[in-house]
Amino acid sequence: MTTSEENALLIQTGPGTPCGELHRRYWQPVALSQELPPGGAPLTVRLLSEDLVLFRADGGRPALLGLHCAHRGADLSYGRIEDGGLRCIYHGWLYDVNGRCLEQPGEPSSSTFHERIRHRAYPCQEVGGIIYTYMGPGEPTRLPPFEFVRIAPENRDNMKSFADCNYLQGNEGNLDPVHLSFLHQLTIDEPESGRAYNAQCRQPAIETEDTEFGVRIYAVRSVSGERNYVRVTNFILPNFSAVTGNTDGYTVNWHVPIDDEHHWRYFIRFSRTQPLGQGNWWRGSSKSLTPDLHLKKNRANRYGQDRSSFDQAFAGLGPDFLLHDTCAVEGPGPIEDRAEEHLAYTDRGIVASRAALLQAIRDVQEGRDPKGVARGPSAQPDLVVRSDALLPASVDWRHYWDDESLVPELTSAGHG
Ligand code: FES
Ligand SMILES: [Fe+2]
Incomplete structure (x- = not known):
């Protein structure tokens, strides 16, 4: 359970606040x-x-x-x-x-x-x-050489949209693999897809592990009792995540505080092998976003929900994942009171990520660099983003990634 004091610590990112100091250690x-x-x-x-x-x-x-x-x-x-x-x-x-x-x-x-x-x-x-x-004190830390900053321009696609709530609500939305079985469900016939597996198994087993950048969250869904679909959500401190998307790279959702009641969600996707048509999202955004990158459907017009369409889309919000997520994470209001929550088994990833964030805040308060921060010429760990996996049920999925070079890509049409 998160106390009111912890909640205040997690959501305030203005100058001089502990979590604001944390965010200022990263580009x-x-x-x-x-x-x-x-x-x-x-x-x-x-x-x-x-x-x-x-x-x-x-x-x-x-x-x-x-x-x-x-x-x-x-x-x-x-x-x-x-x-x-x-x-x-x-x-x-x-x-x-x-x-x-x-x-x-x-x-x-x-x-x-x-x-x-x-x-x-x-x-x-x-x-x-x-x-x-870099808004922190002293000599700037280094921006890690993430794949998505090094990739050729034609192989990447960036976008952003406004969210009318605290950054942590948005980030925790992307760290939550369970909502994929509900909020984003559409009646589309794609039997062998991440979306279909998410629909078939709505009660995944959840496990977490600490990494050098944050926390990894595994959601394991049984597919017809014969295979396991393992969805991997990578939380990277302090405010973004990476998941398998619809390319052979990965998709980043980076929730950047504007202030304590608003944030920008940056989307970054890339392919290691193919041009994506740069600006796809940017060009396509005019349908759903205003020129200043706010959703046209928003709280003021009830996100355009059509309650007669529940048979086609679980949320009655059409097919746009961004709209689903925004409706869900803005739901608590500008700042969620986490002391009022009732965290359940399936929130294990949320619990682990909050613990990592609180630890990182303590690290800065006590004069240490938090995870993922590198300075000068010191070695910096690579951000290893594990992709989703579909495995025979007889295989122990925990060892699947032991040799990363042998891991095949699985494009799941998934989403965080
Ligand atoms: S120069 Fe006078 S206010 Fe800027
Ligand atoms: Fe989502």
Whole structure:
């Protein structure tokens, strides 16, 4: 059971909060590259309860500064991108990408006051079609060389959507393999698919194990008593997960706090072998998302639920998994009161992931680097994302991945 105190610890990510300090030890997505076209306007972003402005400095390099000018607080997203930085339109102060104030053109020319201004600035790197930032203290940690940041552009597909609730609700939704048997079920005839196995067996056995990046959650479903379908959900601290998707790579769902009551869900998928048609999700999103990446169907219109369609879709919400998930995770309201929950056997993955998150928060509080954080040239473990497996019931699935090189890919048409 999660207490009110633990809940507060888990959900608050603003500056100075313990979980906010944890999130600031890891590089976090700040925008998709597509959101910030070269030559375009600066983008206002709110991230971990901080108001910031993202822009491409001369040469196209992304930069992230505090939104409000250090002089008298004007909004720098209206600023002019010129002379190696961003110039406030109120009195012309010019900031470079590191937050140094290069010019204060209205001050006496003998003034050196600008040299003593340090505006808030966070380092950025743009890899794999996403702009990441590090908002922690000191020398930035390293962004691990995840496959999805190294993959060729044509083999990946990124998207994001807004969620009107705390990041942890969204993340725990993706860590929960049991809802696949309910929330996402559709009456589609695909007898040999992850979706069909999820429908056939609604009472999976759940096991968890700690990993170097977080927690792995196994959901084992019996298929006709002859085989086992093992769904593997990989929780990567502090706020994302990776699962087998509909490619031979994997799918990431990264839940990035805007503030304590809102977050962005970034989706990243890739194939190790084939072009995906870059921008598939981006182009296809216009049907379900507004131009600013909010779901058109949302709480205000009851997510478009059609209760006469329960025979086709368990949730009566049509086939869109994103819509299903958003309805479910926004259901508790902006911040779920976890002290009111009744966690059951099938929530073992949720329990293990919360324990890992609380441990990571303690690690930072006690001056240690949490799991998955690497600095300098130190060796960093590879993120091993285990894919789903379909095995004869006579095989002990726990040893299936012992030799990763022998493991065949199973594309499950699954989803987290
Ligand atoms: S408020 Fe920005 S220069 Fe004065
Ligand atoms: Fe889901």
